Amino acid sequence: MKILQINKFFYLNGGADKYFFEVSKLLKNHGHKVIFFSMKNQKNLFSKYEKYFIDYIDFSKAKFSFNALKNIGRTIYSLEAKRKIEKLIKDANPDIAHIHNIYHQISPSILHVLKKYNIPVVMTLHDYKLICPSYNLTNALNSKIILCEKCKKQKYYNCFLNKCVKNSYFASALNCLEAYIHNFLKIYEKNIDKFIAPSQFMKDKCVEFGINADKIIVLPNFVNKSGIRNQELRIRNNELGIMNHKLENYILYFGRLSKEKGIDTLLKAVSQLSIIHPVKSCKAGAKQFNRVNYQLRIVGSGDLRLKFEKLAKKLNIKNKIKFFGHLEGEELQKIIREAMFVVAPSIWYENCPLSILESFALGKSVIASKIGGIPELIKHSETGLLFEPGNAKDLANKIECLLNRPDKIIKMGQNALKIVREKFNADEHYKKLIKIYVQHLGG
Numbered sequence: 001m002k003i004l005q006i007n008k009f010f011y012l013n014g015g016a017d018k019y020f021f022e023v024s025k026l027l028k029n030h031g032h033k034v035i036f037f038s039m040k041n042q043k044n045l046f047s048k049y050e051k052y053f054i055d056y057i058d059f060s061k062a063k064f065s066f067n068a069l070k071n072i073g074r075t076i077y078s079l080e081a082k083r084k085i086e087k088l089i090k091d092a093n094p095d096i097a098h099i100h101n102i103y104h105q106i107s108p109s110i111l112h113v114l115k116k117y118n119i120p121v122v123m124t125l126h127d128y129k130l131i132c133p134s135y136n137l138t139n140a141l142n143s144k145i146i147l148c149e150k151c152k153k154q155k156y157y158n159c160f161l162n163k164c165v166k167n168s169y170f171a172s173a174l175n176c177l178e179a180y181i182h183n184f185l186k187i188y189e190k191n192i193d194k195f196i197a198p199s200q201f202m203k204d205k206c207v208e209f210g211i212n213a214d215k216i217i218v219l220p221n222f223v224n225k226s227g228i229r230n231q232e233l234r235i236r237n238n239e240l241g242i243m244n245h246k247l248e249n250y251i252l253y254f255g256r257l258s259k260e261k262g263i264d265t266l267l268k269a270v271s272q273l274s275i276i277h278p279v280k281s282c283k284a285g286a287k288q289f290n291r292v293n294y295q296l297r298i299v300g301s302g303d304l305r306l307k308f309e310k311l312a313k314k315l316n317i318k319n320k321i322k323f324f325g326h327l328e329g330e331e332l333q334k335i336i337r338e339a340m341f342v343v344a345p346s347i348w349y350e351n352c353p354l355s356i357l358e359s360f361a362l363g364k365s366v367i368a369s370k371i372g373g374i375p376e377l378i379k380h381s382e383t384g385l386l387f388e389p390g391n392a393k394d395l396a397n398k399i400e401c402l403l404n405r406p407d408k409i410i411k412m413g414q415n416a417l418k419i420v421r422e423k424f425n426a427d428e429h430y431k432k433l434i435k436i437y438v439q440h441l442g443g
Contacts, residue, residue: 001437002033004094004119006085008105010038010045010053012328014256015354016126019221020100021045023433026222026426030434035092037085039105052088054080057105075178078107085110089117096437099123099192103135108182111191120440123188124196125216126351130188131209133175134164138260138348145259145347152209154183189215193440196433198352199373205349217436220376221352222429223361223420250295250322251399252339252364254332255355257302262345262369264311268392269345269399270296271315294320294403299335301326337362341402341409344368347389352377356384360420365412367398383416 005027007020024034036049040056047053057074074080097114099121114121127135132151139148139162150158156179158164165171182188195216197203207213255261273294298308298321305323312318327335336342342359344350349372356377359366366384368374378384385401387394402409 001096002035002092002094003027003437004035004037004088004092004097005100006037006097006102006106006110007100008039008102009041010036010047011041011043016101016124018354019124019126022222022224023098023429026430030430035088035094037088037106037110049088049092052084052091054078054084054106072174072177075104075107075174076181077109078105079109081106082109082113086113086116089113089119094119096441097121098437101126101129103129104178108187108191111187115191120437121192122194122196122436122440123192124198125202125206126198128202128205128349130211131206133159133172133179136260136348137205139164147348151179154180154210156180156183194436196436199376201349201373201376202351219429219432219436220424221354221357222424222426223354223357224426248338248340249293250297250339251403252297252299252336252342253345254299254327254336254342255344255353257298257300257304257308259304260346260348262347262390263298263304263308265347265390265392265395266296266343266345267308267311267315267317267321269395270320271317272392272396273399273403294340296321297324297335297339298322299324299327299332333362336364339364340406341384341413342366343395343399344374345387345389345395346371346374348372350374357420357424360416360424363413363417365402365409365416367395367402379415379419381412383412383419 005020005024007017009017009020012018012021024036027034036047038044038047038053040050040053044050044053097119100123102108102110111121128137129135131137132148133156137148138145139150139159148158148162148164150162156176159179160169160172160176163169163172165175189211192215195206195211196219197206197216198219198221200218203213203216203218206216253263253266257263296317305325309318309323312321324335336359342355342364344353344356344366346353346369350369352373356366356368356374360377360383366378368378368384368386369389370386371389375386378386380386385398387398
């Protein structure tokens with residue numbers, strides 16, 4: 001099968017891009033030919049299809065300018081993307097197209113071309129853009145992130161009134177206009193054969209906002225099987241860190257440093273912990289306690305790092321926190337593997353966070369907010385603990401619970417690895433994804 005994978009970024013910029021590359025690798029490993037369409041960027045990985053990629057355009061800045069006005073048309077409907085994907089289709093003749101994030105830079109202009117050549121189209125819903133102009137069903141009115149569903153029944157003007165996008169009237173107006181036009185034309189619903197929701201929560205929320213339930217199928221994200229296999233070998237060899245006291249004395253957050261990730265809640269929770277915790281020895285039958293200082297390690301990049309560092313200083317916990325910046329590959333796996341456990345304190349409707357699945361695959365239990373699709377991944381007290389979103393006291397209590405129960409840390413980490421092996425492995429994901437593809441190949 002020749003599969004056209006489409007995403008606006010051809011480098012790792014977030015979870016959607018990571019899935020885009022991982023699923024492409026998965027398809028290649030099963031003998032399929034993967035064709036790429038994306039946007040040019042100096043950060044891009046190599047691709048022989050780069051000559052078909054559209055020119056780079058930066059929407060990260062919300063300032064009003066002449067160039068910004070010129071780009072409005074491309075946001076709604078990109079003639080360049082339409083022209084170049086038609087050339088790619090003629091040259092590569094794909095059997096099916098799998099779309100990821102195309103908003104703004106690529107635009108849905110490509111959908112008409114795909115339909116013109118009778119190419120079935122499936123789209124993974126990595127965020128809430130089809131129902132929310134600001135992508136994540138939140139607004140930042142008065143600089144505070146709050147959940148927001150005011151745009152139900154196509155009341156997209158609320159995005160403008162609340163400056164939901166980058167706290168800018170201009171950026172919010174642009175996204176508002178885009179939402180009204182695309183919804184009026186039903187450009188996504190008419191031209192996409194099947195939407196793939198990585199969580200049941202995502203599907204339910206989209207249906208609640210008016211998308212046809214029959215067009216959405218739930219298929220969670222997956223973890224590369226090699227990582228799972230390596231961790232299973234460590235367990236069989238009695239090398240699950242804490243069993244031999246090889247774990248470092250830290251808890252871990254890794255991911256984007258942004259408001260909706262709830263990092264300020266995590267910092268406040270750490271400030272409520274005791275400086276020294278009595279920790280029961282994990283040796284079988286041992287009764288003694290160790291007195292150990294714990295550290296929070298934060299891995300990730302973002303414009304808010306300085307703000308979080310200042311908050312840590314204000315809370316008088318600067319000496320208990322270490323920021324590592326962006327890590328990937330073996331460096332990231334090592335810091336996850338050696339952590340006591342991972343914390344995911346999001347305050348927005350998370351979809352199917354890869355950070356949780358990656359933690360599970362390395363034998364780590366996760367303390368996470370009870371919000372969005374997260375409870376579909378974490379079984380409370382079995383693979384991790386759930387806490388009330390934004391509640392620092394509740395999070396502190398859950399952290400204390402695990403710090404005082406290393407036996408529970410071990411057991412939940414083993415359960416987490418078992419769950420990801422059984423339900424979120426690459427082989428199962430491939431079988432279900434191919435079934436979706438094949439169901440639409442006949443038109």
